[in-house]
Amino acid sequence: MTSDLVITESLEALQKELKAAKNFKVRQRIQSLLLLKKGKFKRQADLAEFLGVGHSTLKTWIKRYREDGLEALTTLRSGGHYKGVVSAQLHKALEEKVNDSHNPLLGYWHAVEWVEEHHGQKINYQTLRAYLIRHFKTKKKHPRKSHYKKDQQALEVFKKTP
16 A cells, blocks of 8 residues: 555645656656545555556556655656767768678678778677668668579570560
């Protein structure tokens, strides 16, 4: 039960915070405090179901509020600034190599080896492959299959006919 939880903010302050919040997750957390303060639900499980979150998630929110207050509860800690594996310098070098018609990359394994040899950076095959596809629209090139009985001379004659 939540009987030992003391919500220090007033209902008006919580409602003001709820209106000011732009993020859905933050709004859910503030709404949970509002509903707990109003005493709308007897069990935490019912409140969690009403909010559309798991019971353990609600318990985590309550614990965070109890320990650190409203500010900690409304601060989202997920995500971050992922820097990625490929630097701007390597991106430019890859772009030049992909568009080089005289000395192109022969495949994704060749690209991995080329990056390691010329830039001293070891990048996973799948990572580099996905990066090349996403940024440069590369794809594996396969020659069309040709029948082993195909007659080259007959093909030449056929092409010359008007």
